[in-house]
Amino acid sequence: MEKTKITVVCENQAGATIGVMGEHGFSALIEKNNEKILMDTGQGLTLKANANALKINLSEIRKIVLSHGHFDHTGGLADLMPPKGIIDVYAHPDIFAPKYARHEYENKKEEVFIGNRFSREYLESNLNARFHFKTEFSEISDGIFFSGVIPRQTDFEQPDKRLLVKEGSSFIQDPLHDDASLLIETSSGPVILTGCAHSGIVNIMNHFSKKTGYKSFYAVIGGTHLGFLNSDKQLKKTMDAFEQYNLNLIGVSHCTGNEAAAACYDRFKDKFAFANAGWSAWF
Template sequence: MGKTKITILCENRAGLTKNIIGEHGFSALVEKDGQKILLDTGQGLGLQPNAKALGIDLSLIDTIVLSHGHYDHTGGLSQLFPFARKTKIIAHPDVFGPKYSYQEDNTNEPFKYIGSSFSKDTLEADPNCELILQKDFQKISDRIFFSGQISRVTNFEINDKRLKLKYQNGFSDDPLFDDTSLLIETDKGPVILTGCAHSGIVNVMMHFENMTGHKQFHAVIGGTHLGFLNSEDQLEKTMDAFESYCLDMIAVSHCTGNEASAICYNRFKKKFTFANAGWTIEL
């Protein structure tokens, strides 16, 4: 199949590589068979400097996948736009929704805008941008698949009630139907690469099983949203699912949270690692 290289460009924590900076956000570069696919772009602080520190030329990226429409995953588009070459942007149609976060302790501004600073019209105005908005599972490159809208099957992975959509007459819970992920088939087995896994990381794994027939995955890499647990047994059931899918590696980022990471490490030991900014793996 050929080597697959995954590099974390933006993440909350900076790795040990010199000149890497951390930010609240996520971005990962997938290099496979000459293709350069960027999943998310961070919030717009670290993408360019971290790529420079790692010797990565962002102008060679031909495809950008936006896992969902929050600022900490889409803001780095500002460091790429306008595009230097023909670039596909793949995302769910809801990615440009009016996304807010409810902050109960902020009485002055309880609802804070956390959506994308880029509109559909702005991106489409760039002649080098091919914007592909779709809900369906799709093969986007040889052995690389876009999840499309992820089915919500589990009863323990519940939407984060802090996340809202704004309408003319107020706010409602954001179901985050735009939450998407990538599946990469590598020499070591299929790898799931997530932005935040707002759908629930178990739902993500089950979705890819249903779409591809894979019953085992080599790795899950990226955000898992386990830092915002909605039920007491969610973490335990999630780790059980990691075992049932025979994961060899659990490389967490961004919204996994310290407590969930510590519990996960204590269960999986050498299979667990942090995918921090600057972290890279070849498969």
């Protein structure tokens, strides 16, 4: 099997590569099967600049995976315009849902729009996007699998109650059915790539294990949403699951948070990596 390369293009913090900048968001490039697949696009502040610094030609992108419909994962779509041809976009249909976050300060509550600012029609017209809406586990390229909707089955991974979706004039908790991840088969073993892991990173690993039969994974890379813990128990049980799945690499990003990332480093040492903007690995 040929080698697979994963590069973090956008992330909250920048690595040491000259010219790479940080932003609150996530984007990663997968190079496999002689094609380049971009998972997420950040919020649109650093994608172009970081791609240039990392010598990534965005015009070569022909496949995009959107992990969910938040602005910090979809905002850079405009940086891929104008394309040289059709771009296939794989995502759950809820990426266009009106998503909000509730902020509380000084005894006040405010709902702030945090969704995808581009409509499907706009992206089809200006990005030449060809959408492949998926809700089920499916193979999108040889050895690359889209999760589909991930069952929430653990009792310690709870939804972020700040995250809402607007229905009419009311706000309800966003079920985030559009939260999707990828499983990538590599010469080192299966690698899981996440955007934010709103479904719960343990639920994600369990889901891929059930769908593929894998009892262990080589790596988990990306956001884990451990920066928004509901309890200390969640972090411990998550790290226990990392051990149970025999991970060789835990490359956390974005919404993992500094405290959870530090705890993971303290436990896993040389198996841990800060997958910041500019970080890359071959598998």
